[in-house]
Amino acid sequence: MTIERAVPAFAGFMILLSVALTHWVSPYFVWLTVFVGANLFQFAFTKFCPAALVFKVTELKSAGQS
Template sequence: MTVERAVFAFAGFMVLLSVALTHWISPYFVWLTVFVGANLFQFAFTKFCPAALIFRAMGLKHAGQP
């Protein structure tokens, strides 16, 4: 798995978790979905994401690296 795929998988999980928390706990959890979406949007342009740093530290490689 690459860093980029791990970021998208983690973001998808966080969106689903946020929707569940919004539905069952508090409507304010919708802001977690907004944060994840904004982070994905800026990651598409800058290739910087805090989760990507963690995945890189765990030993995952960027796409295209041997």
């Protein structure tokens, strides 16, 4: 798996998790959904993603690398 595929997969997982936590645990978990959405929005303009930095540490390859 590449970083470019791992980032949206992780974001999708976090959104689904936060929706489930909001429903079953506390309505305040909706703020996790807001945080993930805000990060996706700023990534569209800045191409900076904190999750991508974490994935680089785990030595996932970028799509341009072999």
